[in-house]
Amino acid sequence: MYRLSRIGWCLLGTILTLAMPVWVQAQVSAEAFAREVERVLAEEKPYACHERLSKGPVHVPRRNIEARKEPNELALPDHGWKIVWKQGGSPVLQGAVRDFQDYLDKSMQVRVAIEGRDSLEGWQDLRQSVGVGTRDQMPGAGAALKGPKDYEIVVTPERVIVCGYDERGAMYGLYNLEARMNLREGPFLPANLTTVRHSLYDVRMVLSWMGWMEWPDQLLSHLAHDGFDGIFASVYANPNGDRTTAETSTDFYARLLYRVRRQNPARVRDLIKRASRFGIKVYTPIIYQYLGTPESEEGLRRLVRDIVKEFPDIQGYILLTEGFWYKKWGGAHGASKEYVQDWAQQWSKAVGIVADECHRVNPAIEVLPWE
Structure with missing residues (x-):
């Protein structure tokens, strides 16, 4: 019985091997594939990628006009929200805040203001705001953060809070929001979200x-x-x-x-x-x-x-x-x-x-x- 089964599998493998070239050729030729690529994709000149990375915008339109908010999501409105942060910090957090504002504008067609404060105490009372800072700046937030570049994101219907272990952690938290919206193709975030990310490496x-x-x-x-x-x-x-x-x-x-x-x-x-x-x-x-x-x-x-x-x-x-x-x-x-x-x-x-x-x-x- 074992011998017959083994012979049968060998015959089946031989048949499939012989038939495979015919099956592949019946699908599409290399010439047809190349013609389709030329039809669908625009021609890219040499070093175009170099030019794009050197001079092109960091953020590009990504919103799908057909994407709709799900019942379990928070949708950032086109107007009315703001980004709240503690001013006077290093250029890292200042740049990240402005980057997030630019991202919402260019990629999601959402206009938000930036509000720099002298203190983030009372961040729990923010409304229609994205609050961003470090655990030292936001008393009571980020208790689970352990080291540099860690961050916590908390989303509720009234606010989005990004708390970093340090300013780089807060920056990566904002980048995480951008990545989530990119995948969703819209300014939508899971409602009642609480997530903590720990850095897995010292330096990349x-x-x-x-x-x-x-x-x-x-x-x-x-x-x-x-x-x-x-x-x-x-x-x-x-x-x-x-x-x-x-x-x-x-x-x-x-x-x-x-x-x-x-x-x-x-x-x-x-x-x-x-x-x-x-x-x-x-x-x-x-x-x-x-x-x-x-x-x-x-x-x-x-x-x-x-x-x-x-x-x-x-x-x-x-x-x-x-x-x-x-x-x-x-x-x-x-x-x-x-x-x-x-x-x-x-x-x-x-x-x-x-x-x-x-x-x-x-x-x-x-x-x-x-x-």
């Missing part, structure tokens, strides 16, 4: 694929909306423009680094300032060939001290072996166990030197060695 970091140090504000806003809160800029160049390794070392990888352009410290400072408005931290590399000698150690310490002094707002440094290495780059392939162990120990010592100099100035600076 990204590189820019747009070009050397190209971080326009529109791109930074998109990144923040998509949950990225760290950027790495720019690979293979010291933030202060130091090119000692690239211009003095004869090692293989140093010759490659010689072809990388010099970093402009002013652009780094500008990026740090602009990114901070979106709650985004800036991380940079440290480029250095450590030779294990006292002179090389002193040179590394001096480089780190200079960078940390010049850029006190850089949140952390990434030590890639493609730019931060010991003696000879790429010599471990086929090398002896003793060579690899010595390389790893010396490289780790260099990492420790960087951490030591950074933490002398600011213990909160992150040092991320990536091998």
Whole structure:
């Protein structure tokens, strides 16, 4: 019985395999598919996406005029509501409040006013308002929040409350409201909603694929909306423009680094300032060939001290072996166990030197060695 069943399954599989090309061909040809794509989709010129991210609006129309409020939902009216926040905070929350106002206007055709207050005490009595702040600003709210970037959203028929553990948490709470309305295709939220979100990561970091140090504000806003809160800029160049390794070392990888352009410290400072408005931290590399000698150690310490002094707002440094290495780059392939162990120990010592100099100035600076 088992043998017959096995033969039957084999025959069935053979029949399906032989029939599959005929079935696929009967559906649609590649040429027909291409014609349909050209008919339905507008032609996109090269770098159109680049242009859109650099200069296009962050928020676009998303409201479906046929979408209707469900019985268990709150609908924000076209006029009459306001956003209430505590004025005088950092640019993060101020920018998030204005972003949410712009989103409601551009994407949902809902016009709301912004009301900055000196205090959010009594937030429980708000009417026809979206109240947003931190747990320190809103007494009694956010009891379940545990750490940075956490937030709580409470929706009732009279108000929407967004409480963040910190200002970045409040910002992400507003972004969550935007995402909910996007999915609903209208200014509708679940009535009597209470939800708490805890951040699942310390930093979510990204590189820019747009070009050397190209971080326009529109791109930074998109990144923040998509949950990225760290950027790495720019690979293979010291933030202060130091090119000692690239211009003095004869090692293989140093010759490659010689072809990388010099970093402009002013652009780094500008990026740090602009990114901070979106709650985004800036991380940079440290480029250095450590030779294990006292002179090389002193040179590394001096480089780190200079960078940390010049850029006190850089949140952390990434030590890639493609730019931060010991003696000879790429010599471990086929090398002896003793060579690899010595390389790893010396490289780790260099990492420790960087951490030591950074933490002398600011213990909160992150040092991320990536091998």
